[in-house]
Amino acid sequence: MKNINIGNPFQILFPDNCVVCKSSKMMKDIPLCVECFSKLKFVSGSLCQKCGRPIDGKNEDLCEDCKKNDFYFDFVRSVYYYDDITSKLVKYFKYKNVKYIGDFISNSMYMKILSESRLQDVDFITFIPQSFFKKFNRYYNQSFLLAKNISDLTGIPLISDLIGQYETFISQAKLPLFLRKKRKKMFYSLKKNFHCEKILIVDDVFTTGKTLSDASEILKKDYSIKQILAITFARS
Ligand SMILES: [Zn+2]
Ligand SMILES: [Zn+2]
Numbered sequence: 001m002k003n004i005n006i007g008n009p010f011q012i013l014f015p016d017n018c019v020v021c022k023s024s025k026m027m028k029d030i031p032l033c034v035e036c037f038s039k040l041k042f043v044s045g046s047l048c049q050k051c052g053r054p055i056d057g058k059n060e061d062l063c064e065d066c067k068k069n070d071f072y073f074d075f076v077r078s079v080y081y082y083d084d085i086t087s088k089l090v091k092y093f094k095y096k097n098v099k100y101i102g103d104f105i106s107n108s109m110y111m112k113i114l115s116e117s118r119l120q121d122v123d124f125i126t127f128i129p130q131s132f133f134k135k136f137n138r139y140y141n142q143s144f145l146l147a148k149n150i151s152d153l154t155g156i157p158l159i160s161d162l163i164g165q166y167e168t169f170i171s172q173a174k175l176p177l178f179l180r181k182k183r184k185k186m187f188y189s190l191k192k193n194f195h196c197e198k199i200l201i202v203d204d205v206f207t208t209g210k211t212l213s214d215a216s217e218i219l220k221k222d223y224s225i226k227q228i229l230a231i232t233f234a235r236s
Contacts, residue, residue, distance in 0.1 A: 019101065020088045031089070031101050041081045043235060051209055052077045052235065071209055072216035073228045077119060078206050078235035079112045086234040090204050094142050102142065105233045106149035109202070112231060113154060119229055123196035124159045125151045128203045128215055129187070146233075147202040162194060163187045163218045186214045189222035198227040206235040 017024050018033035027037045045056050048063035050071060055063050080086045093101040113119045127147035144160065151158035165187055199219060201212060216228040 019092050020085050031104055036085050039085055043078050071213040072220055073212050073230055075118055076230040077116050078232045079108045080234050082205055082234040082236040102145050106146045109231050109233055110150055110153045119231055122198040122200040122229055125156050125200045126159050126162055129163055129165045143203055150202055161190050162192055163215055164190050187218055189218045194223055196225055199225050201230040203232045206232040
């Protein structure tokens, strides 16, 4: 594990203005101003043992969602809540490929991994794949870049091409919640000759848990991976 600060100390091309509110009172090496940075909300407190949803005040291990659904993942943790600030950071990174935002996001996730020993105890790191159509339009897969950065920082090897994503012409994020829960399978197995005991999936946002669960199902059924852990930058 490397010793780093949040933000990338080697990044020289930093913006003069906050990517969220355009203020010029910037935090050093962070794409946010002092005020926006201070508004970021860490996910903390009593969390669901499985998906990481806050269950403050309840003396239980699992949240209502995890009791109702048979999610295939075993343990998910997220750095921040999904709000105006984190959604803007993710959006800029996703659609504009802004490197310093990707560095900030992956460094924040790395700090979270350092604070959760269970997330460090894995054999490989992987990421949520993208369909060819989306890749073609966006030119790169942002989850791959985050996973690559986190692999470099932790020294945990990166494995790709385990699962593929079916073509979808409407972004899942644009579908109403009830349709997102109902939709068919998103992924298929690429049937690579691969096996390990524990794997960490890197993704940007945890919403319903369906995407991570679908990917985890393939990793468990087709690759006999025993434990699927995941880290996301934000969660709703
Ligand atoms: Zn700001
Ligand atoms: Zn849960």
